[in-house]
Amino acid sequence: MALTTRLRRRVAVWGMDLVNATSRVLRRGSGTVAGGHLALRIDPNLLRSLTEGADVALVSGTNGKTTTTALLTQALRTAREVATNDTGSNMTTGHVATAAHAAPNAVVVLEVDEAYLAKTAVWTTPRVVVLLNLSRDQLDRASEVRMVAEKWRTMCSTTTATVVANADDPLIVYAASAASSVVWVAAGSSWNLDAVGCPSCGGHIAFGDDGWACGHCAFRRPMPSVACRADDGDLEVALDGVLYRHPFSLPGAFNRGNAALALAAASILGAAPEQAIAALVEVKSVAGRYSHEVVDGRQVSLLLAKNPAGWSSLFEVVAGNGDPLVLSINARTADGADPSWLYDVPFEVLRGRTVVATGDRRHDLSVRLHYAEVDHAVDDDQRAAITRAATPGRPVTFIGNYTAFGALVAEVRG
Amino acid sequence: MIRIAVLYPDLLGTYGDGGNAQVLECRARWRGLEVAVAQVLAGDEVPDADLYLLGGGEDGPQARAADLLQRDRGLHRAVDRGATVFAVCAGYQILGHHFISSDGSATPGLGLLDVETVRTDERRAVGEVLAEVVARGWTAVPTLTGFENHGGRTRLGAGVEPLAHVEYGVGNGEDATEGAVAGNVVATYLHGPVLARNPGLADALLERVVGSPLAPLNDERIALLRDDRLALRP
Numbered sequence: 225m226a227l228t229t230r231l232r233r234r235v236a237v238w239g240m241d242l243v244n245a246t247s248r249v250l251r252r253g254s255g256t257v258a259g260g261h262l263a264l265r266i267d268p269n270l271l272r273s274l275t276e277g278a279d280v281a282l283v284s285g286t287n288g289k290t291t292t293t294a295l296l297t298q299a300l301r302t303a304r305e306v307a308t309n310d311t312g313s314n315m316t317t318g319h320v321a322t323a324a325h326a327a328p329n330a331v332v333v334l335e336v337d338e339a340y341l342a343k344t345a346v347w348t349t350p351r352v353v354v355l356l357n358l359s360r361d362q363l364d365r366a367s368e369v370r371m372v373a374e375k376w377r378t379m380c381s382t383t384t385a386t387v388v389a390n391a392d393d394p395l396i397v398y399a400a401s402a403a404s405s406v407v408w409v410a411a412g413s414s415w416n417l418d419a420v421g422c423p424s425c426g427g428h429i430a431f432g433d434d435g436w437a438c439g440h441c442a443f444r445r446p447m448p449s450v451a452c453r454a455d456d457g458d459l460e461v462a463l464d465g466v467l468y469r470h471p472f473s474l475p476g477a478f479n480r481g482n483a484a485l486a487l488a489a490a491s492i493l494g495a496a497p498e499q500a501i502a503a504l505v506e507v508k509s510v511a512g513r514y515s516h517e518v519v520d521g522r523q524v525s526l527l528l529a530k531n532p533a534g535w536s537s538l539f540e541v542v543a544g545n546g547d548p549l550v551l552s553i554n555a556r557t558a559d560g561a562d563p564s565w566l567y568d569v570p571f572e573v574l575r576g577r578t579v580v581a582t583g584d585r586r587h588d589l590s591v592r593l594h595y596a597e598v599d600h601a602v603d604d605d606q607r608a609a610i611t612r613a614a615t616p617g618r619p620v621t622f623i624g625n626y627t628a629f630g631a632l633v634a635e636v637r638g
Numbered sequence: 639m640i641r642i643a644v645l646y647p648d649l650l651g652t653y654g655d656g657g658n659a660q661v662l663e664c665r666a667r668w669r670g671l672e673v674a675v676a677q678v679l680a681g682d683e684v685p686d687a688d689l690y691l692l693g694g695g696e697d698g699p700q701a702r703a704a705d706l707l708q709r710d711r712g713l714h715r716a717v718d719r720g721a722t723v724f725a726v727c728a729g730y731q732i733l734g735h736h737f738i739s740s741d742g743s744a745t746p747g748l749g750l751l752d753v754e755t756v757r758t759d760e761r762r763a764v765g766e767v768l769a770e771v772v773a774r775g776w777t778a779v780p781t782l783t784g785f786e787n788h789g790g791r792t793r794l795g796a797g798v799e800p801l802a803h804v805e806y807g808v809g810n811g812e813d814a815t816e817g818a819v820a821g822n823v824v825a826t827y828l829h830g831p832v833l834a835r836n837p838g839l840a841d842a843l844l845e846r847v848v849g850s851p852l853a854p855l856n857d858e859r860i861a862l863l864r865d866d867r868l869a870l871r872p
């Protein structure tokens with residue numbers, strides 16, 4: 225590396241650290257964005273040079289990015305040092321902050337925003353790319369989901385990485401099947417409205433208990449080599465012909481799928497599956513999600529859902545219990561300004577439950593519940609909504625979208 | 639029996655558009671009217687119905703829906719015999735003479751509304767909309783509130799009237815008009831569950847089908863949402 229290149233990189237990282245430290249002191253955000261912007265202006269090639277020679281794993285998808293990144297990180301730490309962007313900064317500014325402080329032999333595990341995946345793969349030459357799922361999310365500002373699938377397919381056709389991909393999501397299979405090396409994981413899917421039209425030929429995809437297939441062309445679910453299932457709260461993963469089984473506390477079929485994808489990726493990067501699975505089941509909560517808090521004397525389980533697929537899969541989790549529910553909807557920039565998607569969420573399954581609607585857009589949610597014929601109360605304050613929902617002897621389940629969830633976590637954790 | 643047909647929800651259902659059928663179904667059923675909703679998937683024959691709904695969609699599926707409806711002709715026959723049609727966003731554009739695909743080419747529409755959708759240099763219209771209904775026969779419908787998200791701009795021909803006059807937002811993008819009406823065909827850029835936010839429009843559509851005024855419903859919850867959205871009024 226030429227001297228000027230190294231110097232530019234050092235100046236960029238030094239500037240980034242200074243700005244980030246300052247914004248952390250001033251408590252403006254997580255302290256990785258402002259400095260990252262500065263550093264990338266000084267050295268636009270910074271992410272490429274910082275990750276040169278390092279093992280990099282990228283994790284992307286509409287839902288489960290943060291959780292899967294945390295599971296993969298935990299699994300890999302059994303074998304290697306890991307640097308990861310666990311602050312939620314999943315764009316280039318966050319990636320350079322992570323890479324700049326990675327130990328020399330560390331694996332760099334990056335959660336990546338869907339729209340940033342293709343260029344991040346060019347800059348970091350990853351060894352592993354984990355593709356979770358694709359579905360409608362924030363259509364007022366994000367690209368249409370099929371355009372994302374096309375971009376990912378182009379990325380897959382050129383990458384040297386092993387792609388660890390969810391075989392149950394047709395849009396993921398469409399993208400990943402262009403890669404030269406793919407590990408298919410039966411990670412499950414509780415949402416297929418965005419993949420009814422075949423991405424390959426425009427025909428109809430039929431979904432059944434044993435997978436999915438296009439009725440018009442050869443596009444069908446590939447045979448997975450990694451599978452998972454749950455039994456009485458245990459996580460079971462079949463990997464390379466061996467069955468691993470451990471108690472697992474994260475709820476939902478989607479989290480077992482995330483764990484299977486993380487385990488497959490960890491084993492490619494050198495972790496022994498037995499140790500890796502024993503470590504990843506220790507993850508009990510991720511950035512507040514799935515945590516249990518006491519709010520004004522009430523036990524509350526905190527869940528985050530950002531889009532129809534996310535809400536649908538959480539409803540599968542809460543379906544089994546009769547716990548009172550507080551549902552909170554905002555439509556700020558990070559949530560997307562258009563709450564039309566509420567009509568894609570099957571709120572009808574909540575009939576007969578105790579439900580309180582809250583958040584900035586509680587009236588949008590209230591009208592949605594009205595047409596779902598779900599009796600409910602409305603409260604303009606999240607904590608008051610929790611108190612209103614509380615029933616003696618039962619924990620309250622709080623489900624919020626991005627900024628609604630963040631506001632409650634910030635409030636109850638101080 | 640009120641027969642509602644949702645056309646191609648697998649192609650035109652991007653923004654919670656299924657909500658409009660649900661709103662109409664509930665508001666009919668809550669009044670004791672019999673109602674049936676048919677979800678007509680792409681490739682299925684367009685059935686006989688009293689009220690047809692078309693939703694929003696991405697460019698590729700939109701072109702495919704237009705092509706399938708053109709071949710099927712069932713929607714054309716329905717309009718000829720006076721059936722009511724309510725189309726939203728991409729569904730609105732499909733009803734016109736042409737619309738523009740992502741590659742910039744003009745795709746033929748169904749010609750059921752005398753409108754033409756073009757692409758301009760202006761940026762995509764994304765955001766909240768408030769509009770006063772001006773179309774003859776529909777002016778009893780209170781101020782429309784909704785959300786728009788479209789790249790195209792729609793020019794109205796002599797054969798249609800604007801549905802509404804835009805107070806806030808973009809709408810058709812010309813002359814501050816929003817949507818279009820011709821006979822029993824009504825179209826708007828207010829996408830997704832626009833009927834949830836505008837129960838007056840939902841009931842006006844149902845009254846066209848039933849042919850008589852409907853009993854009032856308890857819309858307290860919806861009134862709170864409308865107050866919230868109408869507060870955007872400039």
Ligand SMILES: [Zn+2]
Binds near residue numbers: 423428441442
């Ligand atoms: Zn096909």
